[in-house]
Amino acid sequence: MTDKKDVQEIVDAVPTGLFIGGEWREATGGATLEVRNPATGGVLASVADATPDDGLAALTAAADAQTEWAATPPRERSEILRRAYDLLTERAEDFATLMTLEMGKPLPEARGEVTYGGEFFRWFSEEAVRIHGTYMTAPNGASHLLTMKQPVGPCLMVTPWNFPLAMGTRKIGPALAAGCTMVIKPASETPLTMLALVELLREAGVPAGVVNVVTTSNSGGVMEPLIRDPRARKLTFTGSTGVGRKLAEQSAEQLLRLSMELGGNAPFIVFEDADVDAAVDGAMAAKMRNIGEACTAANRLFVHESVAKEFGEKFAARMRGLTVGDGMEEGVDVGPLITEKAVANVRRLVDDAVEAGATKVCGDEEVPQQGNFLAPTVLLDVPPTSDIAREEIFGPVAPIQTFTDEDDVIARANDTEYGLASYFYTRDNARAMRVAEKLAYGMVGVNAGVISNPAAPFGGVKASGFGREGGFEGIDEYLEIKYVAMPR
Incomplete structure (x- = not known):
């Protein structure tokens, strides 16, 4: 078992700022929020408490990086994800310890989540090089019909506290594989795991601006301006059905692509x-x-x-x-x-x-x-x-x-209204x-x-949401289909 000295070293090694445009920085005004251990009530760390302006800065970074990241060769994106998988596997005990400390699940179960969560990086590293389209001759023989798949664009990701690692990798993996940039807002109860994961992605070679993270105690205030901003093109959310309904309403203004993994019964x-x-x-x-x-x-x-x-x-x-x-x-x-x-x-x-x-x-x-x-x-x-x-x-x-x-x-x-x-x-x-x-x-x-x-499509029906995460279907949530007509 990890001893107390090692535990403190693991916590202290986690960056506590906002990650925007490839750099760690304080929140505007320097505000912080406390992360507590639910087993003891003690404070584990204080992390940056982002403002709406910080959120918009993160979206700006993602939007600025989108064109170049989308043009990155699929093999390069694949190899970055594979390096991330390898690094996560090497540091499994540190990540398991962080999850147990900030979320409460027993350490053996946290280790299982690291294994499960890491598999999304490995799975989508393999899917990154398998994005394909179609070709056919039109029924009247007058033209060629082609389809191609392209990244949907900058994504907004809201992840929950109960699976601090896996709910992140399940979204980040396919988005990176597809060529999308992103702004991630982890739960305020369990931000340390995501902050450590983003630092790992930086080490794995993710370019500046592709992945951005804002931690905040004001989720609605920070995320709503981003959802209503035309530069964002997709919202993916895991959480309660009530919050999901509100986010879906907000997203209607820009007609965002949505993936909603909501409540269950x-x-x-x-x-x-x-x-x-x-x-x-x-x-x-x-x-x-x-x-x-x-x-x-x-x-x-x-x-x-x-x-x-x-x-x-x-x-x-x-x-x-x-x-x-x-x-x-x-x-x-x-x-x-x-x-x-x-x-x-x-x-x-x-x-x-x-x-x-x-x-x-x-x-x-x-x-x-x-x-x-x-x-x-x-x-x-x-x-x-x-x-x-x-x-x-x-x-x-x-x-x-x-x-x-x-x-x-x-x-x-x-x-029941649910169907997960x-x-x-x-x-x-x-x-x-x-x-x-x-x-x-x-x-x-x-x-x-x-x-x-990870190899199966995860998702529900009715009030449990829509869209699928994982499996062959998971990457399609981050891709648009373009049809091209070419005369013969």
Whole structure:
């Protein structure tokens, strides 16, 4: 494990300014914002607190660099991304430590995010040299029809606090590969990981002005002028559906290209023919990844009444056996939630469900008093009308309902405005295809509790957003199609 001296050295090595036009600089007026450790409440560092003028300066740098970066040979862009991947792999422990300190996830899980996040750089380094168009003869034989793909232009990127590294690499990778410049606004709770990542990209050879980062406590005030600025051509956002709707409204003025990865309310269905032990394993992964603070987290567990007792007992035992504490400590399974407000909101959802008739099987176990900790909680017989069945939980709480009929549980699973991730367990291959087709979600896990993969398109439908990140489709979000007609 990293010792305290090493930890402080890792934090102190992170640049704390704004990165604009290839240079680190203070915010206008010199304002700063504090970054706190959610496990202790202590201040980790103070970083620049950007003003709207700083944001516009970053967009100017991105716009000025766009033409030259778009003309950079694909192989050169590819090799820069590959160097970034190699550097990130070499410094995996430092990045994992930063994420655990500022976000709270246990160190082993943070290491997993570094591996996952790094793969987006490697994947899109390979896609950079595979951007292609088409050629055909017009049906009447009078002309040639060509299509080509070109970078959309300067991009605005807003990344969340729950995956400080991977949500950045998932956007930065395809944008760089496509030939786009960018302004990145990381979450104010977890800016250190992004600041370290941008310094790594500079070392990897990204030219000045191509990647710019502004950290700020005034997200709306800094980003709205950029969104309304005609020099920006794309906005990509990962966060809540409420904020996503506001950003989409603002972006309508300039008709920006949009990618929105928003909230979720993922169902996790255990059919009567499921391997119950495997389903318990999958439910633990789908529910407790990232302390439950993930848009893909299992939010509603539906268990067939014939296996509900067995599943409930085994699942609750696993949840009780988790160790809660500071993610930097060995043996910790569940770290702190991001803020005190987050803890209060999860408690509100649990209390509402219990008042409505749900039974709390576990969740009253003792947790550290200092920090934003919450005991892993299992609720049985959760009323479908309770708040916890309709709202995104974003915490270590698993509400369980029972069912008897396949069509009924699919209808209940789809009865939400969200449509990001879904999961189910069955041994019946015919049912697997049938249910996968009927679930109204952008992603479906069949006998799998973890489905995110850099080689697969990540994204949702309905109020969970639109656009895809990762996979072959991911780079298309940063490319425009141009049609060229040439007489024969």
